[in-house]
Amino acid sequence: MRKSSLAFVGVLLGATALAHPASADVKIGLLGGVSGPIAAMAPAMIDAAQLAIQQVNEQGGLLAGENLVGVVGDSGCNPQNATDAATKAVNIEGISAMVGPHCSGAVLAAANSVTIPAGITMITPSGTSPEISKLADKDTVFRTVPSDDYQGRALARTLLERGTGKVAVAYLNNDYGKGLAEAFKAEFEEKGGEIAGFAAHEDGKASYRSNLAELADGGADTLVLFDYGDGTGLTILRQALENGFFETFIGGDGMKSDAPIRELGAENLGTFYASSPVGEQSAGLEAFNAAFKAIGGDPNAIFVTTSYDATFLAALALEKAGGDKAKVHEALREVSNGEGEAILPGEWKKAKELIAAGTAIDYKGAAGDHNFDANGDVPGTYALWRVEGDTFAVETEMK
Template sequence: MGVFTRATASRSRKATLSGLVFLGASALVLTGCSSSGGGEGSSNEKPTGEDLTLKVGTLLPQTGQLAFLGPPEEAGVGLAVKEINDAGLGITVDVTYGDSGDPDNKAFATTVPNLLGEGVSAIIGAASSGVTKLVIDEVTGAGVIQFSPANTSADFTTWDDNGLFWRTAPSDVLQGEVLGNLIAEDGNETLGILYLNDSYGTGLAKFTKEAFENAGGEVVEEVSYNAGDTTFDAQVSSLKAANPDAIALVAFEETKTIVPALAGYPADKMYFVDGNLADYSADFAPGTLTGAKGTLPGLDTDELGDFTDRLQEFWQGEGNEELKDYSYAAESYDAVVLIALAALQAGSTEGKDIAAELQSVSGGGEDAGEKCTTFKDCAALINDGETADYDGYSGPVTFDENGDPTEATIGIHQYKEDNTYERIN
């Protein structure tokens, strides 16, 4: 059973988190000050009587530390584009796929200029908060929407983005609260944290520590590593010397090296996050991770209805291998649908015009719209002059004025004997 936890935030980024979160959580994050604004758009407004053609690009990880997230995210984008175009309700979406890479291989440095040069109105991505920090000013400064399905850094809530950065993933204020309280609720009194030294890692480690200490625990060791590091002996030695009851690993693909270095530490006392909650069945011997737990934003696959079936059918129909998991697929799908609905409502494919309608079509505006759960139904309402309130596969969404979702679910997952994970709440 989930616990509904509330946090408030403003431009000063003050937050109050309280109460224990048991084996799952839904959270309402309310933010105050507006970041709404405009930029110079890259596309033309819809001529009267003609359908809109909306150009979007993706900045998702085909390579780099988060490459395992690329397939479900790209599948979510592709399925949304197909279903929007199949609906034939006044808007057609053209998508160009691009690689974000990571801060180490810097694929984004080529992808972003290419997408902007093609005149996209919106870019879906990045998955990595670290990558987004390196490109957000370039993208939003060009009047183009940057819409991430997976960025969780709290820094983006108050970023000076001209109202053009949006996300369907919740802030790490929430995930850190859930993780810290989970570790405490499992009976651990002391905690060691190993984290990536970037905006994602430092933020999530900070909020996890705050929640764990607020629950009465003590963080006895915190050690970081830098992107590109290949050995972690010093960090692991420091953690083991502190002898914590539990260890939280805020990491990406480096987890494949960190876990063997922690050999001898009980797997059921290890805690992962969305950045490293992955299928390790091909990487570790059976039983290596049995009992380890992790947090991941998003609904359970059982709550997604036929979405995962449609996703697999589309993805494999494009000649790809079967998806291993669905991390941030729903968030990616919803990002595209929301952008298309906002463009349809604005009657424009100009970035600033679309951004001005995103809060409204999510149900976060002043005038409550009619609930709808598919692009087709929402678009029909808009075409009839009504206000639509889209509730998607990632949740109700309901944007605040900073472009953050005000409602989100964080799932708790646990590793099985084969080093794959399942949701337990």
């Protein structure tokens, strides 16, 4: 996955787009998993967020021409790291909104400890745990990606429709892995499938062969693996292949990483599939794809559409709120509620003029319309992906 200078200069400096004096800056936090189990995914996600910021600044900036700045922080997909990074972003950098964190446990920790008490609106592009919906967040936590309750159930239905009626399930023992596994299990069994093994595992062990052997004893030839492809999930997949424990492997969105392809070889992954969100074909998606390709990005990289949308939405809400941090969460619902003149990705100048005129707008994003429900959640579309060359291609849509 391309690691552009745009994203990583931001990491080193703590902020990007420093063309204007600091007094003219409006800052938003970009809190990502730059290190840790999704490190291979994070650069493209940050690049997509920076594209939105670039477009805002090229088309007049925020409010009276202020420069929008993305302050990049590293959560490491770790609750404590996320809390520390969020504290710095809020209390030292003075951000007005936050995009991220990328991982569910980090979202829960940073929200509870930092952004909710501070009244800062958080929009995560990839925190998918059902627990996020339950936060007592005073309507300040949103996401542009569907809950894993939806993904897990859709994946269960898809496997059954494809004739896979018996599976073993291995999941990372954290908020992400547990939430996804439980949703999958509930739907799979309810629809008549058999779970031949269901077990949590801890992160960072050198060997998972005994775990895999126990799961394989149930007689399933398919392993459903809810983990991260840059971390423990890669180790488990490697050891399962080396020892012939299973024939087919199904991952959640955390496994849709280029790390397994790079480390294990596409030729060894002919029976490896992963689910992840996919943008519905729309004018919004086409606009994003063209703009992201123009800066060298891969529109098929995981969570790039949701990362872009989260950032563009944060900017729209700040503009609508007149820069008032306390009003961003209310403004966010106003700029993406299904009512008003359509705004597509990249149409900042148009949106800015309409907001100034008091005209209602409705953002039609790369990943969807984002009409937030009472919990700040959105519906979405998922697909099952297969390995094709050095990347992923859609195998089938999930319903």
